[in-house]
Amino acid sequence: MSSRAYPLEERYDLWKLATFIPNKHIPIHRWFYFKEGFSRDLVVLLSQELGVSQGEVVLDPFVGSGTTPLTCMERGYIGIGVDASPLAVLVSLAKTRIYDVSELSAALERCYREKRLKTGVEEVSAYVRRAFPSRNLEDLFSLRESIESLESDYARLFLKLALINAAAKCSYIYRDGAVLRFVKRPVPPLRPFFRRAARLMIDDVRKTCLRSGPAVILLGDARRLEAIDDESVDKIITSPPYLNKIEYTRVYEVELELFFGKKRQDLIRSYIGLVGRDPRRSVWQLGDLPDSAVLYFSDMFDSLAEMWRVLKSGGKAAIVVAGGVYPDRVVESDVILADLATETGFTVEKIRAIGKRVATSGRTHRIGAARESIVYLKK
Ligand SMILES: C[S@@+](CC[C@H](N)C(=O)[O-])C[C@H]1O[C@@H](n2cnc3c(N)ncnc32)[C@H](O)[C@@H]1O
Structure with a gap:
């Protein structure tokens, strides 16, 4: 044309x-x-x-x-x-804050140890429920509640991203190009996986020098x-x-x-x-x-x-x-x-x-x- x-x-x-x-x-x-x-x-x-x-x-x-x-x-x-x-906004926000590492570490340990009531699991659609082993879905809700209750906006944001990432890796989700599929396979337990993922992210904060x-x-x-x-x-x-x-x-x-x-x-x-x-x-x-x-x-x-x-x-x-x-x-x-x-x-x-x-x-x-x-x- x-x-x-x-x-x-x-x-x-x-x-x-x-x-x-x-x-x-x-x-x-x-x-x-x-x-x-x-x-x-x-x-x-x-x-x-x-x-x-x-x-x-x-x-x-x-x-x-x-x-x-x-x-x-x-x-x-x-x-x-x-x-x-x-989702893109949350990811971008979380990646572009200036964090206090000790605050993040303390918030992570608190969320990891706290066992909250798993409220809300029953409201999830049948489709989403199929994406997780039930134990991981319950842990996801418990961790999500703990993260939501944190006082620091930045810690909440940071740990929410860590949880989103860990959840995908502890699920049956398989992104095949433009298609989302669920593939039944052995997946790791969410709670320890989440802690490891968040700790690696905290290490990244330590390593990175930001100028603005x-x-x-x-x-x-x-x-x-x-x-x-x-x-x-x-x-x-x-x-x-x-x-x-x-x-x-x-x-x-x-x-x-x-x-x-x-x-x-x-x-x-x-x-x-x-x-x-x-x-x-x-x-x-x-x-x-x-x-x-x-x-x-x-x-x-x-x-x-x-x-x-x-x-x-x-x-x-x-x-x-x-x-x-x-x-x-x-x-x-x-x-x-x-x-x-x-x-x-x-x-x-x-x-x-x-x-x-x-x-x-x-x-x-x-x-x-x-x-x-x-x-x-x-x-
Ligand atoms: C190709 S991706 C951008 C990837 C980015 N350069 C990066 O490195 O992650 C395009 C993005 O446009 C967003 N998008 C789609 N329609 C939009 C709109 N009307 N306004 C703003 N963003 C939109 C999508 O959500 C998606 O995140």
């Missing part, structure tokens, strides 16, 4: 940086395995390329597991993160960044949900019900590209794209308009996106996003392709290659 040509650079050697893999061994970054996340090293690279300097404000409007604001704190920038998922923070993390919608003032942000580093890809509400359905009392249906309205509304907008021509792609790009247009509003004049953005694969074609998200950004008022500095995946129809018929790219914008 694009009539414009953008400078295209190929750097396929960088593909791994757009995955969560490098974070798996980095203290604090590794606190929650977020398959959809990118790496700290990518944020470092992009912040250098965008010229972020000490004390500047960097926004990630799709903050996910908090990689951008945490990296900002390591480098002395002011990080702001927004996400529509309460805490970051500002908000539950919100990238299409309406109401809490963020016009022209208040220096740089944006972000990765929206990919077109036609993982549906986050489904993959984390168990956690959303157990720890946030949310059902999937309560949440999908606020997610990019999931709920239909009138996509017949006149600002651009999306040609004959599939309906789901029109919906996605319509939402992304609103998000880009908000990014433009909150950025200072001369401010820059780097947005990581990937092409969408449909039965009969590949949709080039980077080029369409660049077109929409231009409509919004941005100048597209370049598109850098960092990944490429062969797309087939019916397993054998090659229909093209879906690119993963970084779109560089300037206001």
Whole structure:
């Protein structure tokens, strides 16, 4: 559809940086395995390329597991993160506080030793109940009660994340790409596992040197960044949900019900590209794209308009996106996003392709290659 040509650079050697893999061994970054996340090293690279300097404000409007604001704190920038998922907000908040280690250790020991009444177990849906051996589900409720009763907000947040992680590892949950399955297998007892996991996290706090923070993390919608003032942000580093890809509400359905009392249906309205509304907008021509792609790009247009509003004049953005694969074609998200950004008022500095995946129809018929790219914008 694009009539414009953008400078295209190929750097396929960088593909791994757009995955969560490098974070798996980095203290604090590794606190929650977020398959959809990118790496700290990518944020470092992009912040250098965008010229972020000490004390500047960097926004990630799709903050996910908090990689951008945490990296900002390591480098002395002011990080702001927004996400529509309460789970992502909790993870990002917990990873970007400045903790008192002795307070955390004392709170952990108290929760570990206290045996509380297991109230609420019976209210859990049959679906979630299937995810755990009954003993672990009871311990989960007891630990959750103890954590909720802690006075310190930070200790509560920290231990809740430790419990969310431990619970997944002591359950039958198996996340298979975009699908959540339950696989019966021997799993460890929750209470000691929780203590070990939390102790490792406390060690990470000891090891990590943060130069700024805490970051500002908000539950919100990238299409309406109401809490963020016009022209208040220096740089944006972000990765929206990919077109036609993982549906986050489904993959984390168990956690959303157990720890946030949310059902999937309560949440999908606020997610990019999931709920239909009138996509017949006149600002651009999306040609004959599939309906789901029109919906996605319509939402992304609103998000880009908000990014433009909150950025200072001369401010820059780097947005990581990937092409969408449909039965009969590949949709080039980077080029369409660049077109929409231009409509919004941005100048597209370049598109850098960092990944490429062969797309087939019916397993054998090659229909093209879906690119993963970084779109560089300037206001
Ligand atoms: C690709 S992930 C971001 C991963 C992140 N870069 C990281 O390293 O963890 C996209 C995120 O966008 C969030 N999201 C979806 N729709 C949103 C919306 N309307 N506003 C804000 N966040 C949204 C999802 O919950 C998900 O956490």
